[in-house]
Amino acid sequence: MQATVQSGVALQDLEDELRKIGYTTGHSPQSKPVAQYGGLVATRSIGQFSTLYGGIEDMVVGLECVFPTGQICRIKNVPRRAGGPDIRHIAIGNEGTLCYITEVTIKIFKYFPENNLFYGYLIKDVATGIKVLREVFVNGYRPSVARVYSEEDARQHFYHFHDGKCVLIFMAEGAKPIADACGQGIEEAVEKFKDGIIKKVDSALIEDWFNHLNWSQKDIDDEVQEMINNDSHSGYTTEISANWETIPKIYDNVINRIRKEFKQADDLVILGGHSSHSYLNGTNMYFVYQYNINCEPEDEFRMYHHPLQTIIVEETLKLGGSMCHHHGIGKYRNQWTKEEHGSAYYMLEKLKETFDPNGVMSFGNIFYQEEGAHFQK
Ligand SMILES: Cc1cc2nc3c(=O)[nH]c(=O)nc-3n(C[C@H](O)[C@H](O)[C@H](O)COP(=O)(O)OP(=O)(O)OC[C@H]3O[C@@H](n4cnc5c(N)ncnc54)[C@H](O)[C@@H]3O)c2cc1C
Structure with missing residues (x-):
């Protein structure tokens, strides 16, 4: 009940092979047709059926990764062990900042599409x-x-x-x-x-x-082409998580604050969100915002995307939620990594110092770096 793939195997390819023999990966991010296993693990991705199958962190049994020193590490494939901290999590979600993942072993599940209820x-x-x-x-x-x-x-x-x-x-x-x-x-x-x-x-x-859940490469290309043809409209998402009690408060606070404070509020075409990944103790909120751009293209991030994302992140962190439920931190949100982790940032920082002492891995992902920063504070 497990499958081993190299990091460049596309999720769709593994899923197609498994379905032929009555199994599924259970992993279905919207990017399924284009994402590969290395990226899926490195970004801590989650699929549209996560409430049953879990996120990628629940699926990874073991993996192989290479550190900048050339050190190759294999984490063995066992159902569970109590051999110290779970070192799989140094690689899962590292966004290429600590190591390069070369091979992944994941759990597989029996597939019963005939029983689906909607x-x-x-x-x-x-x-x-x-x-x-x-x-x-x-x-x-x-x-x-x-x-x-x-x-x-x-x-x-x-x-x-x-x-x-x-x-x-x-x-x-x-x-x-x-x-x-x-x-x-x-x-x-x-x-x-x-x-x-x-x-x-x-x-x-x-x-x-x-039956029409996922994006194909053609959908992505078409959307990009549409933006090129009509450069006055753009849309983004920011996905956060919090406990059951807090999530509706964050949702209301964000929407109210954007309506009140966001200077370009009249340009908003869509402002809302959905909860799509739930847990015993809480859920996520995937804020979506689309707007008409009334500025030079190079000012779009500063005038629209960044202020909107800032409100979402601030309102989430204020109430103890996480500013990044599943798209990782990358460069878009690295200015808030310290606030996200609080006192535990110490542990993250030490991992970076230890595994990538020369700072050569995925510059600016997760860890804010002034030089070359996506957005200057
Ligand atoms: C249309 C669309 C829909 C999406 N839907 C979802 C969704 O439903 N759920 C979700 O979680 N995400 C989603 N995403 C985000 C993204 O697809 C996932 O995070 C995915 O896991 C990225 O895989 P990739 O192979 O495309 O990685 P890439 O985009 O190539 O890489 C992502 C990051 O991981 C690092 N990386 C890549 N390979 C490795 C490796 N082998 N070792 C170490 N680091 C590596 C890269 O440096 C980069 O920082 C979506 C993205 C798009 C464009």
């Missing part, structure tokens, strides 16, 4: 959706998809039925008794918060959404 609802507000998600997860159910969309974000994804409302969707999968029990748990949770539920959506519409 559920969709129009709901009153994001807070209602978060309450239903919480109910499902604290009762121990593990749907593979569990998502809540704000009105504006729902308009992008569910244009064929959103009706101007927030959307809540679920998918249950696995062996039939498990999928059925999970479906029942979802229906009970929805019933408990029925005051906030506007109406149930035909499950065929959710299944249709499920």
Whole structure:
């Protein structure tokens, strides 16, 4: 129940091979057709079915990596061990700043697509959706998809039925008794918060959404081409996480503050978000913002993207959440790495000093560096 791949193997290729023999990686980030295993592990990626299968960190059994000194390390493949700290996590999520990952062994899962169940609802507000998600997860159910969309974000994804409302969707999968029990748990949770539920959506519409989940290289190329053709419009996302109690507060604080403080608020075309990855103790919020650019292209980051992202990060860190649920830190968010980690930054800094003493690995990723910084403070 495990597969070993070299870092350059595309996720889609492994998934296609596994499906032929009745298995799945369980990993399905939207970038599935283009992402490769080295990048998936190095960025701590997470897929659209994470609530059942976990993030990449739950899937990696062992790996091989090379440090800047040329030292090759193999972390062996065992179901579990108590041999000191879990050193897999020095490589997982390192964004190429500590070592280069050359090989990965991941768990695989049995695949039961014939048992998939789909559920969709129009709901009153994001807070209602978060309450239903919480109910499902604290009762121990593990749907593979569990998502809540704000009105504006729902308009992008569910244009064929959103009706101007927030959307809540679920998918249950696995062996039939498990999928059925999970479906029942979802229906009970929805019933408990029925005051906030506007109406149930035909499950065929959710299944249709499920069948068109991923971006192909062509989609990405088309989108980039569209931006080149029409350079006045852009859109980004910032994904954060926090516990159940805090997430609706962060969501409201961010939206209110952007509406009040963001100087270019009139240029916003979409401002909203969705929760797409839930846990026993909390969930994520994937803020989405699109805007018309009324400035020179070189000022776009300073006038639009950066102020919007700053509000999201500040409001999240203020309430104890994480500013980076799954897209890593990279260079876009490296100015906040210290605040993100607080006193534990000491441990991160020591890893960098130890494994990359000459600072030759992935300049500026995770660790803010003044010279060549993406955004000067
Ligand atoms: C359209 C789109 C949708 C996406 N959807 C998701 C999503 O749903 N969930 C999600 O988590 N992410 C998503 N992402 C982000 C991204 O696809 C993932 O983080 C993915 O894991 C990156 O893999 P890659 O092979 O493209 O890596 P790259 O983009 O090539 O590299 C990413 C980073 O990892 C480092 N790196 C690459 N290979 C190695 C290696 N072998 N060893 C050490 N460091 C390495 C690189 O230096 C770089 O800093 C999306 C991106 C796009 C463009």
